[in-house]
Amino acid sequence: MSEFVKIVEVAPRDGLQNEKTPLNLEQRKDFILDLMQTGLKSIEVGSCVSAKWVPQMAESDALFVQLPQDPNIQFSLLTPNLKGFESALAVGCKEVAVFTAASESFTRKNINCSIDESLEKFADVMSAAKANGIKVRGYVSCMVDCPYEGAIDPQQVVKVSKRLLDMGCYEVSLGETIGTATPDRVKKVWDACLAELDSQVLAGHFHNTYGMAIANIYQSLNQGIRVFDSSIAGLGGCPYAKGASGNVATEDLYYLLSRMGFETGINLDALMHASRNISQVLKRNNPSNYANAYWQTQCA
DSSP states (O other): OOOBOEEEEOIIIIIGGGOSSOOOHHHHHHHHHHHHTTTOSEEEEEEOSOTTTOGGGTTHHHHHHHSOOOTTOEEEEEOSSHHHHHHHHHTTOOEEEEEEESOHHHHHHHHSSOHHHHHHHHHHHHHHHHHHTOEEEEEEEOSSEETTTEEOOHHHHHHHHHHHHHHTOSEEEEEETTSOOOHHHHHHHHHHHHTTSOGGGEEEEEBOTTSOHHHHHHHHHHTTOOEEEEBGGGOOOOTTSTTOOOBOBHHHHHHHHHHTTOBOOOOHHHHHHHHHHHHHHHTOOOOOHHHHHHHHHHHO
């Protein structure tokens, strides 16, 4: 039996929140309904944050309520504070995510506090989650480089990841936020993390600014990482990292994993249908190499 690699689809949150074209609630719902047909097991629905600061994520809790529940799909919401968590809890969400960074400068620019302060803010969320049987996933940005500080010490990544896990996160996703990393540098970070942490509690989140995302994922696979975040049609970017392009495209990640013999549970036809639909809705070109090759083959 082929080894399974979990793909966490982040386009409805991490993708759409950084797209210039905001979608209304119905369009976001249709997008997620398309994703639900693909066989993806984990989908990040949105973010319970102020619509004033992130208008693309307005009414994510209302969106969550409208989605048909599927026992085979884990929906999640990003909840940066207790207020956000309470909104997620009220709509029956069973998994939430919190985020910080391995860079002090990035954390201050992103969420206006230090790393320690960000973790302190999560304490109430963690306690409430534990009391209500809610799973918490952690995000750590800048696993290799920071747009403000440059190279990040791998031990700093380990330190922040351990703190999130000790606080109660079941998994920590390490973000290669600005896409500047190469496989040799990614290896050093995983080496440091795996010296102290089990690979089963770690995930990779790679951006494709310099076309290195798939190479970095390949390196991560070789070191035993089996969970990756991706965004269909390469949606998103990072508003706090100048020039950072979208997340690795789910289509490209699927191609790598399937050709290497890993199982993903993905239905290719449904994936490509969802990919084309959202690209048309956003009126944008799809940067996925696989998607472009696929459609050229279909039209030949």
